[in-house]
Amino acid sequence: MRRLERTLLLKNYRQLCTLSKASFSPMLDTQGSDQARLYFDGNPPSRNILSCNRMLAAHVRNDQTPIAQDLFDQMLVKDVVSWNTMLTGLQKAKNPHGVNRCFLQMRRDGFRPSEYTISTVLNAFLGTAFNVLVSQIHALVVRLALSSSVFVGSALIKGYANTGDQIALSRVFDEIPMKDVSSSNALVSSYMELGCTHEAQRVFDVMLERNIVSWTSLVSGYINNKRINKARSVFDKMRERNVVSWTVMISGYVKNQKFMDALDLFLLMLKSGALPNHFTFSSVLDACAGCSSLIMGQQVHSSILKLGTPEDVIMSTSLVDMYAKCGDIEAAFCVFGFMPRKNLVTWNSIIGGSARHGLATRALDKFERMIKCGVRPDEVTFVNVLSACGHGGMVEKGEKLFNSMKAKFGIEPNVEHYACMVDLYARAGNLEEAEKLIQWMPFQPDVVIWVALLGACGLHSSLQLGEFAAKEIEKLRNDHPAIYSTLSKIHGERGVWDSVLEFRKIMKEKHIQKQIAGSWVESQYRIR
């Protein structure tokens, strides 16, 4: 060990020895983390409640909830701050069951919940099955005389919005004696969440104080209520914008499939001097994928690297997806390979990308690796692997995977999976098996299923079954372009030119156009 390092370590230990004054937090936030824990573990007398709480808070801040939980369990003396800190850790770890258990234990042990407790617990329950407890927690709030807290009020407003109770949330807001900008913002976004855009706008209009979050809540609310133009007009009125407000508007365009508008706005954002973050990049990459602009996608990738944007699993997954959708599957594999963390969506992106590129073996290889890595597949994974088998003509493998869905992974096949199987059999020329599957499937076949069958009939020139499928499609959706173009193709192959002319005439009369197939290379030049 070098002299300088020894000196630094010694300094760290000296700081730790003055426990009454020193906080563990800075040590845990830096390289001193392990030493701090070693010292802490080896010195039981030093474990007063304040130092324990500080240690606990530091672990929670560093997303080390299991370590925080160990420490919490070992603490012989706890106060309300210890409980609140532990609850915060469990909330950050997205563990509503744990929060519920911890909260119940806290009450059993006779601790009185504070404003911190209530707001943390309510936030942990948002969007989970535990939100049925919102009104019970509200009753507790009234009993504990915590209704006047703006923190509790904001959390209750969000909680009631989550359960769809508009009357309750407005009553909670009315009962806050000293309303602040955050509780008003919570009301705006809660009304927006319930689709009450007029009420949200009214609250916003009468707010005495508005900050950047108020404006962004309004923009975001209009986007979520499919009012993209209104959102843009509010966005344009903003006097100041930050990375969040820019990202909200950009992702709003992406959600509405307005990819070029999203990219234009991104360029405006860069011109304004605002720095994009991983949220922004994720949306922008989605926009590049949406309009198949590989050049733009590559430039965005360069910006991510140039700005030194910290690695984020969602942003990197968007990169993988962008490269796959823009036709550069090798770049997608490369980004995927370098990702330090991968989740289910990441694996699904690379498997789906491989399948779309006709790389059935690679898709299945990734699927095997995903299972080996301990990631459980979901419905999307199976749509991807089954379609890979379909494009690769791997009928037996597809059947095996389809049968394993329920038996091995507990996933009930849905209509999309059946459509993949129909496509798999039909493409392989086994039209009889495809028809049999349609007859026996536990759903009413939809347009996708019949179009899959019709497409295969076109591929294998099967007129009788093709006409049958076309009739079924017509029953569900009149004038589907696939009907006329496929039947015309089958008749043409059989030399029945009168029928071909008839179909073309109908298509012309009904203004039905055959869907134009385009390559990725071609699409690069369509952009700008």
Added chain:
DNA sequence: TTAGGGTTAG
């Protein structure tokens, strides 16, 4: 020493 309001992927 603990808490609230606006943003991302298949």
